[in-house]
Amino acid sequence: MIFKKKTQFILHKFPKILVAYSGGLDSTVLLYNLVKLRKIYPYIKLRAIHVNHNLNFYSNQWSKTCFLQCKKWNIPFICKNIILNNKKGNIEERARIERYKIFNNFIENNEIIVTAHHLDDHYETILLFLKRGSGLKGLSGISKIHIINKLRLFRPLLDISRKKLLHYAINNNLNWIDDQSNLDNKYDRNFLRNVILPQIHYRWPFFKKSVLKTSSICREQEELITELLNSVMKKLIQSNNSLFLIPLYKYSFVKRNSIIKKWIEYNQCQIPSNKILSIIWKNIVCSKSDYKSYLKIGIYQIRKYNSYLYCIKNYFTLKNKIYYWNNILFPLTLPNNLGKLFFLNKCEKNTLQVRKPKNKEKVYIKFYITGKYFFSEHIKKKIKIHDIWKKLNIPIWERDNIPLLFYNNLFIAELKNNIVTLEGSNNKEKNFIFWNKKNIS
Template sequence: MLIEKKTQEILYKYKKILIAYSGGIDSTVLLYNLFKLRNKYSLLLRAIHINHNLNYKSTFWMKQCFLQCKKWNISFIYKNIYIKHKNNIEQYARKKRYQIFKNIIYKNEILVTAHHLDDQCENFFLFLKRGSGPKGLSGISKIKIFDNLILFRPLLKISKKQIICYAIKKKLKWIEDPSNKNIKYDRNFLRNIILPKITTRWPFFKNAVIRSIQNYKEQEELLTDLINPILIKLIQKDNSLFIKPLYNFNIIKRNFIMRKWIEYNKYYYMPSRKILSIIWNEIVCCKNHNTPQIKIGQYIIRKYKNYLYCIKYFPNLQKNTILVWDNINIPLILPNKLGKLIILNLNLNYKKESIYIRKPHNNEIIYIRFNISEKCYFNGIKNKKNINYIWKKLSVPKWKRDQIPLLFYNNILIAELEHKLVTKEGIASIFKKDNFFIFWKKIY
């Protein structure tokens, strides 16, 4: 058994296992080990095979994987990926794979992959090539949690040589993908050209790399422990970063704090020194009234007053965006993954989180708009006020205002649903049968 005792105990703890099964030697050995451990630990196994459609044999390989799983009585799932990009194929394929994993993973199920010791060394060199610091050079973790996905790598301390010897000894059959020899891909170049030459000259080089990885990991953990008391004070409840104290820090400390804050916001690709410099000089230190921003992957870094925000990128909702709510008995799905609106009965669990308004009359159409500047009498405010004025008083950043649903009956603004602002025209009457609650169920 290649999976050591302590690692087996982790599998026993989780029970439900989704195995990323390509059919190659690494994932075949992993699948076989889990198959052998299934009865011992009452594991519930599923295998997911992702066909990248990059080789004319890919459908045949998928069938081989299916037959192998059928032989071992393991539930088999397969999905297709079609890659149109000619650049960054590896990165694009990885992103698509993890989107699929996230979509099919069961509750309390963990994703298990066949990353091994040689992968760890290759990753070290790839991050070194990018000029990474201790965070990047600390290698891939045995257990990683991201996007509500638990990723576990039970073979991380096992070398490729051990895996090959084990597969031959157990007479396992696996798929040989010729693209693994194509050195146009950086990882294959390292695997097939660079690392063999290094290890031929220095046989214990991989072990030395693993020691360096452990040192970097310890340094990163120590730095994080030292900076956490400051981060706790600077990071706000809405995950924004209070930037005023940063002016008093040196560039090294300041950059580390910004990196940690970006990581805290669940952004997994750390910004380079150049990006951090742009964030500081062009966003934090910007003196004009514009709202400069920088897009990193799917996220945007921007400033509002004395705070930095790291927010998921979505296109602005235009003023002409109108969502008609024809049937209020059915939840209304909002754009940009903002969630959905639900009409609730008077006997409800979300009363505090809901907004209480009057029902529309028979001749009134109910709909949602965004990014509208309306002057109204809001409940609790004596004078007629523009909604942008209220948002400004509430310190709502401009980009957040654009994502706030505004409830209309015909052409009359009834309520702003984020801060539960009800207009004079939307106030619920004293007759409860004529009122209802609207609950905005957000996606976090």
């Protein structure tokens, strides 16, 4: 078996393993060894997942090859197709993002995902991060155990070279897919692997060993910084994952940059460069506008509101959208994973109660309004809804996506904080359960 004893010990502690299986040399060796491990530990539940990116003429054929191999080894096989419509930009990065979204969708409880990253991948990744001007985190390379959005990753081949994997596959008569796109030097990793590194190794045979040693030192330094900043981060990071900014104004340039970088990493966002950190500080943290100033980093946005910095996923604004509920006997599904609206006969905890609409009243959900409304039925004076949201500390970008319930032109309730009730409502009138918070994702 190609796994080292320590790796075998870690793997056998996971009864459920999902293997990222491309059909290439690396993942074939990985899957083959996991099959051998399953014979030693029969309780291991092994599955394979193959993502067809549809970037190659032979993509469908490769999917079939992977299916047949898994059938031969008696491994449940999952195949998922993705289409990257716009092939501009960093297509490798976009494919990776889509791939991990799929992994998140198919992963089971207590299951770990195993990938076939090896020592050469680790080495090349360090050099690519060096090209991008990354700091200690990037130069630390690939982690053997990693968590992405609660997805647990393990890379058991990370300390094994590709050369050793190739010899192993040949000696064990394994068949694998050769992807000819690995020879296309328009991709940075291929250019590095096929053109640059052979010349470097010819000139400096020790270069690879030196890079990996430097990476180990960088990882130790990164762990030290994390340890030293841990107590500060606990005080600054709020329960909603936002970052309290006021103390940062007193810190040194180096310390505040490290804190913001660690906070961004904590939110599972892409590690920012020093240039990006400078933009965040000057254009967002020091900006007088909480609404207009923001920065996109991958699928996330960095925003500020009331002395707090937020890292939120890119979203589709629902401002001025209207959704009619034509038949209240059936649930109304709200957009942007906001949940469902429905009537219940019995009262439940954490639910909003409002009166049932009259026969001629049109029921609809609207997003974004202006004007004055009653704060509650116990307060007769109308208050601007903008002031209510401000008092409740609701960030500006969230307000456009808050469902607002209307009967005809009558504003009934705001379905986020239950802060507004029916105008002129009759306390003697029977209330109905209208919205269940459990449906809000």
